[in-house]
Amino acid sequence: MVTARDVDVIVEFAPADGAPIGTALADASAxxxxxxxxxxxxxxxxxxxxxxxW
Structure with missing residues (x-):
């Protein structure tokens, strides 16, 4: 369930290819x-x- 608060949270991570990504929590790929x-x-x-x- 996506709430209004999920859209306000920005998640930054480095996928396997190493290029950093910043996206809304609701759009992030687990x-x-x-x-x-x-x-x-x-x-x-x-x-x-x-x-x-680690």
Whole structure:
């Protein structure tokens, strides 16, 4: 169900081909988002207590 609030939300993601896309939440493809590439790296360093993952 699409509500008026969904149209106001802009989703930005990087699909598998790497070209960034910005679109309304109501128009976003869940499949393209899930299959997309990570948009930022998670930092880590020696001695870090916990390592963030993908």
């Amino acid at each position: 499949t393209a988002i899930v299959q997309g590439m990570p948009v930022r790296r998670f930092g880590s360093y020696a001695g870090m207590r916990h390592y963030p993952g």
